[in-house]
Amino acid sequence: MKGLILSGGKGTRLRPLTYTRAKQLVPVANKPVLFYGIEAIVSAGITDLGIIVGDTHREIREAVGDGSRWGAKITYIHQDAPSGLAHAVLTAEEFIGDDSFVMYLGDNLILDGITSLVDEFRNSQANAQILLAHVSNPEQFGVAELEGNRVMRLIEKPREPKSDLALVGVYLFDSNIFKAAKRIKPSTRNELEITDAIQELIDMGLAVDPHVVKGWWKDTGKLEDMLEANRMVLDRLAPYNHGSVDDVSTINHRVAIEEGAVVERSHIRGPAIIGRNARVIDSYIGPFTSIQSGTTIRNAEIEHSIVCEDALIENIGIRIEDSLIGRMVELRKAMIRPRAYRFVLGDRSVVGIL
Secondary structure: OEEEEEEOOOOHHHOOHHHOOOHHHOEEOOEEHHHHHHHHHHHOOOOEEEEEEOOOHHHHHHHHOOOHHHOOEEEEEEOOOOOOHHHHHHHOHHHHOOOOEEEEEOOEEEOOOOHHHHHHHHOOOOOEEEEEEEOOOHHHOEEEEEEOOEEEEEEEOOOOOOOOEEEEEEEEEOOHHHHHHHHOOOOOOOOOOHHHHHHHHHHOOOOEEEEEOOOOEEEOOOHHHHHHHHHHHHOOOOOEEOOEEOOOOEEEOOEEEOOOOEEEOOEEEOOEEEOOOOEEEOOEEOOOEEEOOOOEEEOOEEEOOEEOOOOEEEOOOOOEEOOEEOOOOEEEOOOOOOOOOOOOOOOOOOOOOO
């Protein structure tokens, strides 16, 4: 089997961060979301991977490299436009050839991995297998209708769903998916939908099996989803200290302190992670917080948040919560008069002020 990871798209729901970086590289517990997908596929015994890339291809290539750090071989496949998941499949046809493959959306995170799903497909006679999860808002997803252990119908974002089983961003296919994808027409949003391609497989009389996920999964396309994913990964964190913590600082619960990080006169309550060469001075870091490399937190309090690399948070008189703070952001109390709020904010920024 081969692996196919989709890492194109513009990440509009995570703007303004995604104006300047690929959405698949936004960190969860100080690791890009995309890396969790690569690790899940490799853990399932698949090491020949293709990554679909678009406008952010240079950043993806720089971050991922040739795959050798995971014991994998990575081929980059350029998609000229984000024209739907089935279009991405067709873009990868030359890479996949006649092999079966797992397709993984690069901004999804499945906490328990996909090994059991891959093993199930390898041992079955199915032509496709899809990962499903019970959701409270099925009208926002592709929805599957089942009959026994077979998928009978798929509908993309139905107005009146007949099922609460939503498609999760992992699919397994044999080469028949290429034939099916070539038969469908663009949807009303002018995209080739993977739900339509899978429905075509069913209409062709081929077998599509479901796998209902019992663990936790998340599409990290929105702020609240990123923070929840960060919380879930940190909740499994193994504590360690490879940095420097002075005698008056306190570290409680599961906290990971990476090499070169410095903690002085501060209190950190985990689960939390402090990145390489970060500095936490006279501050409080609360649960479910990820501080990336090179960041400085001085005389401030923050919890349930993600702070990206090389940021500065300083002299903030109120606790920061539920926040995603981008790279090289400076957030500080102005020490000049007259007193006033002063902002330099990118498009689609959101600021809450008491």
